[in-house]
Amino acid sequence: MLEHGGNLREAAQRYGRDDWLDLSTGINPEWYPAPAIANNAWHRLPEPDPALALAAQAYYGAPQMLPVAGTQAAIQALPRLRLPSRVVVTAPSYAEHAHHWAQHGHTLRQVPYDALDAAVAECDVMVVVNPNNPTGATVPRGQLLDWAARLSARGGWLIVDEAFGDTGAQASAASQGASSATPEGLIVLRSVGKFFGLAGLRLGFVAAQPALLDALANLLGPWTVSGPAQQVALAALQDSAWQERMREQLRAGGQRLQNLLAAHGIRSSGSALFQWWPEARAEDFHEHMARQGIWVRLFSKAARGIRLGLPPDEAGWQRLELALTLWTKEKP
Template sequence: MAREAGEAGPIRHGGDLGEARRLFPDAPEPWIDLSTGINPIPYPCPALEASHFQRLPAAGDLRALEAAAAAAYGAPGAGHVAAAPGTQALIDLLPRLRGPGRVAVVGPTYAEHAAAWRRGGHAVATVPDLGEAAAADVAVVVNPNNPDGRTWTRPALADAARALAARGGWLVVDEAFADLEPVESLCAAPPAGAVVLRSFGKTYGLAGIRLGFAVAAPPAADAIRAALGPWAVSGPALAVGRVALADAAWRREAAAARGRDAARLDALIAAAGGRLVGGTRLFRTADFPDAASLFGRLGRAGLYVRRFEAAPRRLRFGLPGTGAAWARLARALA
């Protein structure tokens, strides 16, 4: 059954160490931030020429980046890709590209989707499955889902996209965590009416670069690119993104290494009495009978994890990035 996504207070995100220090002023420094799903082992940034910071980005540099993204994501070509200053910018942009309508978000999921469509004047409901979402004007699904890791098959997504497109609707598929997962992406052949979002910062551990992509059939990709306007992506982001996206070997190694890390984290969670709900190679979500007290114990140890107001027994853990961070987490959980 659908439920209306009504007005809510400010959305709490991971990564807010200011809030962590306010909650736990006596915690040891440095803080270990496990509240995000960002790769803790970042891509080694190439050295950048000063000109990338000094001049306006060139159109050719943007085309080269979009071609690299198309190759990395398996899209048909650069014409199917629109680069943006982060996936969040695209989440905020899409609701402004069509008139008000009915939007169904498959959830619970990343709260910014419902909030952005609501800000755009759309009627937003949260629904439990893709079939119910496809009855709206716009359906939004996160694949794999954040925070439970649920996935959908390519045929199911393509069928929903075709049903929506036949009525002039859209299917928005947020694949922010798909790069390191065995997910059936729609990027290879995005159907009409489908817009796929891909995140750069999470996979490459470079969230501050602010880079993301929309993958869609050329008419939609062209409209998104035009709405973003000129010079939407910074020169340094163009340069770093082009190099990183072309490094398929690094991506394969990162997927394998983060998979081992996720299994290691699962073992720690189980030993602490947690019941694994799901997740991806970059985060794990579990329910605990004493989640509130565990959140406090971790916080006092300088470890910040993600909690959920709507699910008070639930905590989400990002991956530690160093041996010392793993050791501190193991001590706190024990």
């Protein structure tokens, strides 16, 4: 399996401490307060609750949505729904996309964001992470819909991973207003884990044409989302007051994080939930922060850099600032 953030057990084993400030995931550090779960949710088989799909459609503005056990489930399944195809995946981006498209007979290319428009004519499937994880790069919604139309005209797909899209200014690519269906060839992935801080819930949604959603549901099988997860997510998706407060809070936090890094000579990009920068001494920075009990995300391959998320409280901010000050002093 690929390496991801949040691997605190590995950190504890390597460095022998248990007082970690975990900034490695980009997940909202203030999670949605889960309501009490009905007792029968632990007893009954978790048949899909139609109210959950309707709440997701209202929240994301999509005509149809399929609940899945985290967008990871869809990422692993979608390559199995196509015959061998020419696939372009944005680079750098969430590595699981390229990893799974490469495993099912497809021809894979990874393409930087500024070359995507030219690549549309040379592929059958394009995967765009928007906003991008880890860099925060974005593609305008209109451009995405144009690419989807060009691909679908020859039976292709545009997959847009909007896992970090809840705090952005632009509408989801899945949002179709009064339209009764998602455009042909467009598949949009949304996550409950990032913005709502509920990664342990393992819940996401897929927007697409009904026939494709049916095929995906059949491939994933029955009872994919637990009963408790459905109840918690339904409350979160309908709580507009919490959502609005949290968007403002996270945007302020993201700006504070970018400003803090800039004060220590680091020019970063990202989103309201994380910042990223190409770091020539990425391993050294990661090691330095680990020695301070701060776990950040190291990218050591093609996209060498560091990504870190928001501290959960003022003590965490102060701890991060001290570690950055020490790093600045230690640099040659």
